Amino acid sequence: MTGTSPALAAAREADAAAASAVKAQQAAGELEGARERYAELVARHQRRASRIAYHYLRDSAEADEAVQDAFVKAYQHLASFREELPFDVWFTRILINGCLDRIKARTRRERWLLPMADSRTGGDSTAPFRERDMTERVAAGGPSPEQALLGRERREQIAAALAKLPERQRSVFVLSHVDGRTSREVSALTGLNESTVRVHLFRAIRKLRALLANDVVAATPGELKGKRRVTS
């Protein structure tokens, strides 16, 4: 897990080339071309960004806004981007800061206002997508209702356990396990020391294991073979 895979290295080279091209076009005043080129970067990092934002904020509508804000902000400040740092690390840093700002604002808001029902579960905002997703799955012969129910229960258990982790542990765990970052990259993203990242990760895993002690392992070892890291 120390080095960078060839696929990731190639993706980062492509990112760097696209980012440089956008910067050059912005400087030359070719704004339409810059936007078109930037759309490539958006398409490449959008899903990853949405996953991170969703697990930080636990609300799909807010995560959506946070991702949009991060991309717009990155475009506006692309002139300050230095090529020696991978674009995805630089961009994820912007995204995480945005998510943390939103969490702070939400905490302040909730101190004064009554919490709105379902505002943090993301249930309402994703309901149309989920309903449609369910009908599509049934029509396409997807998992049975029992499997779907078990899967949902497992997701809820994991989300509840994750919510009990301290913020730093949760952050390190999400970046490491959802985004597939190495300890060094998590260190660059969070500003924490690399050894501190490993300590947080160890504590997060230990606590999650204790909290999910009764969790039934749904997947067999064979199912997860070759899925050690997700970089997309």
Next chain:
Amino acid sequence: MSLLERLGRGHLSDAQFARLWSSRQSGARLGPHLDACAGCRARFAEFETWLLGVGETMRDEADRAFPAERLAAQQAQIARRLETLERPARVIAFPKAARAVMSGHSHVRRWVTVAAAAGLIAGVGLGQVVPLRTAMFRQQATETIAHFNGPGGETRPKEQAAVSTSLRDEELLSDAYAQPKVRNLSALDDMTPHARDYIK
């Protein structure tokens, strides 16, 4: 890790698995115990499967919240926002007609304003000099008393006014012994117990 475990005699706990897994992130070896103990190797494999399963479930949950259509909509929204950044905001001018209606008759408006101010000042001055309100109220009060006294009451307005304006304790007590002054109420007064019957 304890000395016993280092020697390979004790089995590894979940916490130790977690430590091993975290340290393996930086390329460290798994340790001699796992090489030697088949039971712990199997448990570690199960632990690793569980951990990867957790990550997989979390990604799956996020992907359900963000299906392809939603990502496409998000991308379009980002493109729109970037386009908006480059266009300066449009300033909508205030309708000219609203101003033109008044601007042609500014001298009339000035005269109206001056006349209104003069009228106000004159009104306040007159109010200070002539006690119109006091006189009006006094007349109104007299008329009301005369109305309640009924026929013949018109002959005693001054007396009534004196009664109503000088209400002291002694007079109130003397009233308690007196007969009612209103004739229409004398029948009702006869049926009502009086203070004079009890106070000797």
